[in-house]
Amino acid sequence: MGKGSEIKLIGTPPSPYVNRVQIVLNLKSIDYEFVEENLACKSELLLTSNPVYKKVPVLIHANNPPIPESLIIIEYLDEIYSDVHPILPSGPLARADNRFWANYMDTKFFPLFEELRKTPGKEGKKAIMKQIIEGSQLLEEAFVKFSDGKPYFGGDDVGYLDVVLGCFLGWTKFVEKHNEFKIFDEARTPKLLEWTNRIWSHEALKDVIPESETLMNFYMILMKYRP
Amino acid sequence: MGEVKLFRTWSSPYALRIVWALKLKGIVYETIYEDLANKSSLLLEYNPVHKKVPVLLHNGTPICESLVILEYIDETWNTTARFLPEDPLARATARFWAKFNDDRVVTSIFRAYVTQGAEQEEAIGPALENLDIVEKQLIGKNFFSGESFGFLDLVFGWIAKYLGIFEETGGIKLIDEDRFPLILAWKDKFCDIPVIKESWPDQEKLITKFQLMREHFISTAAGSS
Numbered sequence: 354m355g356k357g358s359e360i361k362l363i364g365t366p367p368s369p370y371v372n373r374v375q376i377v378l379n380l381k382s383i384d385y386e387f388v389e390e391n392l393a394c395k396s397e398l399l400l401t402s403n404p405v406y407k408k409v410p411v412l413i414h415a416n417n418p419p420i421p422e423s424l425i426i427i428e429y430l431d432e433i434y435s436d437v438h439p440i441l442p443s444g445p446l447a448r449a450d451n452r453f454w455a456n457y458m459d460t461k462f463f464p465l466f467e468e469l470r471k472t473p474g475k476e477g478k479k480a481i482m483k484q485i486i487e488g489s490q491l492l493e494e495a496f497v498k499f500s501d502g503k504p505y506f507g508g509d510d511v512g513y514l515d516v517v518l519g520c521f522l523g524w525t526k527f528v529e530k531h532n533e534f535k536i537f538d539e540a541r542t543p544k545l546l547e548w549t550n551r552i553w554s555h556e557a558l559k560d561v562i563p564e565s566e567t568l569m570n571f572y573m574i575l576m577k578y579r580p
Numbered sequence: 581m582g583e584v585k586l587f588r589t590w591s592s593p594y595a596l597r598i599v600w601a602l603k604l605k606g607i608v609y610e611t612i613y614e615d616l617a618n619k620s621s622l623l624l625e626y627n628p629v630h631k632k633v634p635v636l637l638h639n640g641t642p643i644c645e646s647l648v649i650l651e652y653i654d655e656t657w658n659t660t661a662r663f664l665p666e667d668p669l670a671r672a673t674a675r676f677w678a679k680f681n682d683d684r685v686v687t688s689i690f691r692a693y694v695t696q697g698a699e700q701e702e703a704i705g706p707a708l709e710n711l712d713i714v715e716k717q718l719i720g721k722n723f724f725s726g727e728s729f730g731f732l733d734l735v736f737g738w739i740a741k742y743l744g745i746f747e748e749t750g751g752i753k754l755i756d757e758d759r760f761p762l763i764l765a766w767k768d769k770f771c772d773i774p775v776i777k778e779s780w781p782d783q784e785k786l787i788t789k790f791q792l793m794r795e796h797f798i799s800t801a802a803g804s805s
Contacts (some may be wrong), residue, residue, distance in 0.1 A: 414669075418668055420669070421676065424670070424676045425676055428672065429668050429669070429671070429672040432671070446638075446643070446656075448651070448655065449643045449649070449651070450643075452645075452651065453643070453647045456648065459623055491629060533717070576687070
């Protein structure tokens with residue numbers, strides 16, 4: 354259990370990418386120090402740890418060079434703590450499949466949320482909501498394939514895609530309420546809807562995904578500083 | 581190790597990464613050329629999400645996205661020289677620079693190549709800044725992957741040919757020998773590798789194609805403004 358505060362995670366609580374790493378650290382029972390960053394006034398530590406992107410999360414493991422980018426951090430943690438709760442499967446094809454869908458989520462699905470926020474006007478927003486719904490249907494198919502009748506993408510327990518998608522559930526709930534539409538629903542994405550309820554209460558996610566109020570505050574800040 | 585097929589276009593630098601990887605590992609494979617203006621039903625079946633090349637088909641199962649395919653090849657044909665390093669930290673670092681190349685370097689250089697006038701001038705700054713970062717990655721190294729070439733060289737490899745093509749067709753000069761001596765030195769070493777040397781698509785055909793592509797982007801942009 355744990356390895357002391359050999360691990361530091363630089364992040365902000367409302368960031369789903371930071372939450373991803375926290376969830377994996379929880380799943381692997383790794384103790385860590387959370388270094389909270391103020392994104393309006395980035396610290397010297399963050400700027401020197403991630404000079405290229407200047408973004409969170411960044412993982413610092415002992416005296417090693419820092420590692421940015423949530424998916425890269427997750428694979429790193431999975432490799433060095435391979436004996437506890439493996440996140441990625443071991444077979445090359447299953448790994449490729451998992452990595453493909455994580456890439457889809459990060460490059461196609463999640464950016465739609467930021468686009469939705471920034472798009473003014475009802476018609477524009479409607480068009481993006483439609484794309485989000487189409488995306489959710491692709492994810493439903495992916496879930497059915499990966500879970501193969503079991504409760505999670507990872508099978509019997511939480512795996513890579515459960516973490517990669519699950520970290521966004523605070524935001525998907527927020528966006529659904531704020532824009533008055535359903536991303537996951539019984540008619541179109543029944544399995545994924547069940548999964549969202551199941552994973553929402555999973556131990557490793559429970560205290561990580563922020564409350565709606567925190568997300569609302571962060572949303573207002575984004576609207577003000579990055580319209 | 582089973583039947584291997586590669587769906588590619590003759591010109592795609594992303595597909596070329598996979599050609600290099602397959603040849604370096606000595607993997608026998610069949611090439612299926614796609615015309616992206618007229619995608620085959622097979623391509624749409626194997627990559628329904630993105631409908632893009634390259635797609636690797638191994639024993640009838642498709643794998644998509646060039647970086648995902650590279651890692652798949654490395655993990656599956658793992659008795660020959662590995663592309664990625666063994667050490668987890670070195671692997672994380674390699675993956676980070678691969679992402680940087682695909683997210684920032686390619687997109688910023690592409691933008692400078694498909695624009696003109698003030699828009700192009702504006703695009704050159706970020707392209708050069710990203711290349712400065714790339715240049716730094718070669719300090720003290722023979723190749724991007726270190727002493728010998730590997731994963732990162734396959735990722736950055738497009739620079740050795742396509743950057744020159746973008747410069748020529750885009751009417752821009754990015755790689756100057758005072759600012760980027762290491763990239764130029766790397767380019768010579770990389771291009772000397774037999775598998776790389778023999779795999780480049782025809783230079784003249786590439787120039788024609790990317791000239792047309794630039795014209796298409798410019799006229800589309802003009803049409804929509």
